[in-house]
Every structure is written in structure tokens, then in C-alpha cells.
Amino acid sequence: MADATVRTARPDDAEAVVALRALVYPYLVRGVASTRQMIAAPPPGEEWTAFVAEVDDRLVGWVSAYRNIRTSEPDFGEVSLLHTHPEHRGRGVGTALLAAALDHLRALGVRRIRTWALEEALPFARRHGFTPSREMRYSALDLRPAPPMPPAPPGVRWRPLSELAPERMYEAEVATAADEPGDVPSDAIDYDTWRHDVWENIGLDRTASTAAEVDGEVAAFSLVMRDGDRMWSDYTATVPRHRGRGLARLTKQVALHRAAAGGVRVAYTSNDEANAPMLAVNARLGYRPMAAQWSCLRELT
Structure with missing residues (x-):
């Protein structure tokens, strides 16, 4: 060969x-x-x-x-x-x-780098100077049957991304990303980068992706990246001052319902091992664990 x-x-x-x-x-x-x-x-x-x-x-x-x-x-x-x-x-x-x-x-x-490795690849990562750090858990949800459309709580309106300006979604992501668990904080997201990565991504399903609007503010959202009849829950989060009301779960359920109505048959997502709230949300929605990867860090000289 x-x-x-x-x-x-x-x-x-x-x-x-x-x-x-x-x-x-x-x-x-x-x-x-x-x-x-x-x-x-x-x-x-x-x-x-x-x-x-x-x-x-x-x-x-x-x-x-x-x-x-x-x-x-x-x-x-x-x-x-x-x-x-x-x-x-x-x-x-x-x-x-x-x-x-x-x-x-x-x-x-x-000077410092991160990579990701399946469990069977950890020996390879260690041989090349990487140290395993955090576990990322992957889950899947069969959307047959589709999750039911939940009623909106009082004062909440479900809005597809197709009805929202990108600036509003960017502001909501910045407000939610800084305390996401991880090896480094996601606290320096500029608008041009976000727009390129998220808003202009060909895979973004703006009909299924959903925001929970409260008094004209995006209080929670769930983004759907789609490829045919498969989807990825790219990011689900609630703005800090609206947490504790179950909006992340409900908004994600709306997004899953809309994705299923559009022909999606299976949904995938991932969560840091320390993100207990979202792991609980996904378990309640019916996701089943299916794989794990580990972030691995190394100094680069």
C-alpha cells in the first residue's frame, strides 16, 4: 500500500x-x-x-x-x-x-492548544503530548414520533429565527456563552465571527431554530443545524436573568417539533460533563447517550 x-x-x-x-x-x-x-x-x-x-x-x-x-x-x-x-x-x-x-x-x-479524542484515541493523544481534560457527552433523539408542541408560558412568544434580526440573536448568544463550561471561556465573540459561523452557515435551519421572546427580548433560543433528515442542536441557552423558568427545555422542544415537521428524523447534541442543567434537559426530552469525547490540552513550543 x-x-x-x-x-x-x-x-x-x-x-x-x-x-x-x-x-x-x-x-x-x-x-x-x-x-x-x-x-x-x-x-x-x-x-x-x-x-x-x-x-x-x-x-x-x-x-x-x-x-x-x-x-x-x-x-x-x-x-x-x-x-x-x-x-x-x-x-x-x-x-x-x-x-x-x-x-x-x-x-x-x-502557545496552547486543544484537540478532541475518542476514548480509544487517548493513547495517541498522550503520546503526542496532550493531557485529557474534560468529557463531552453526545446524545441522540429519535423524532418519530415528533415531540409535541409545548404551550408558551405566560408572556412568552415562540419566534422562528426567520422572523428575527441577526443582531438580536448575537446579543442573546453573547449573554449566555460566557459561563458555558469548558477549558477556556467563550467571552470574546465578535459579531462578524458569529455572523459567519452561525447566521450565514448554509446548514442553519431558520424555520426550526427557535427563540423564546419575552417583552421583545430574546430570553432563550435553540439553534438547529440540518443535513437532510438529520439535525444537530448547535446551541440551546437561556439569558441569565430569565433562567429558572424551564425556557431552555421548552424552546428546544419547540425547535425539535418544528424540525420533525420539516422532515428531520433524528437529532443529535453534545454537552460538557459539567453542564448538569442541559444534561437534565436532554434526558427529560428523551435523548439517549451514545458517545463521548475528551478535550485534550497541550502547550505548543
Whole structure:
């Protein structure tokens, strides 16, 4: 068998990348169009890039690397979704992809990095200087039958994203993201980055994605990223001063109901192990645990 060749990813790699992701991470949802968009037009300021590995002109590996500009921690970078086709593991493909990603981050002046690893990949991560940090839990929900549409609590109005201005959703995300559990805080989200990552994402379903509006303010929201009959609950949260009323669960239930009405058959989501409120919300909605990954940290010299 020929050695793997590592090169920079191109937009026309999208279909093969999605097929590989479905094999390695079947619970992650990002379609061909949004993957092509990500490669062709990465977020400004992140200096994002991706690499693929090929053997005999067949794509067998993928990794992306970028500067994390959503956090106030300086010089923090990400090595995202390193994965290798199961038939090509143990042959240096993952090591070659990781080396390309680290070289890219070094050139950016990144000093601390995070990656993610399945349990079986933790030995690989440790060999390359990473220390496991936090568990991310993945869950799935069959939307057959669809969750019922919940009645709106007094003073609450359900609004699809298609009826809202992006500036209002951005303000709500900024208000909710700073206390999200994680290795670094998400406390430096600028509007242009958010608009590129979320509002202009081809996969965003603005009909199913839902906000709970209270007195003209977005009090809670649940975002739906869709690929065919599969969806990803990208982010569900409640603005701090509206917490304690069950709005996150109810808003997410509305979004799931609307997604199912639009043809979605299975929903996936993830939560940090320390995010007890959202883990409880998902359990109450009927999600079942299906996988876990660990964030892994390393200093980059």
C-alpha cells in the first residue's frame, strides 16, 4: 500500500470529507454544502485551514487547525476533528495530519492548544503530548414520533429565527456563552465571527431554530443545524436573568417539533460533563447517550 500524502484541503474534497466523518463520527452533522463553505470561506481572523490525507487518490484522513478567537485567552488554538479511516489507522496517517496542523499553529504564534479524542484515541493523544481534560457527552433523539408542541408560558412568544434580526440573536448568544463550561471561556465573540459561523452557515435551519421572546427580548433560543433528515442542536441557552423558568427545555422542544415537521428524523447534541442543567434537559426530552469525547490540552513550543 502506498504511503499517505498530506495536502491542504480543497472545497471539492467536501463530499469525501463528509463520507469519512459519517464513518468515524456518525453522530456529527455537517452536510456537503456547509463543509464546502467552511473550506472555501473560513471565518475571518481565525486563520483556519484544513489538511487531508490521501492514499492512492482516496481521502483517508482529515484535520483542521485554527486560532480560537472566541476566547479572551491569548494565543489559544484548536486542532479539530482529526480522524483517519479505520482501514488506515496505525500507519502514520494521523501523526502526519497532526504534524501539519501543529506546524500551522506554530506559524500563527499559538502557545496552547486543544484537540478532541475518542476514548480509544487517548493513547495517541498522550503520546503526542496532550493531557485529557474534560468529557463531552453526545446524545441522540429519535423524532418519530415528533415531540409535541409545548404551550408558551405566560408572556412568552415562540419566534422562528426567520422572523428575527441577526443582531438580536448575537446579543442573546453573547449573554449566555460566557459561563458555558469548558477549558477556556467563550467571552470574546465578535459579531462578524458569529455572523459567519452561525447566521450565514448554509446548514442553519431558520424555520426550526427557535427563540423564546419575552417583552421583545430574546430570553432563550435553540439553534438547529440540518443535513437532510438529520439535525444537530448547535446551541440551546437561556439569558441569565430569565433562567429558572424551564425556557431552555421548552424552546428546544419547540425547535425539535418544528424540525420533525420539516422532515428531520433524528437529532443529535453534545454537552460538557459539567453542564448538569442541559444534561437534565436532554434526558427529560428523551435523548439517549451514545458517545463521548475528551478535550485534550497541550502547550505548543
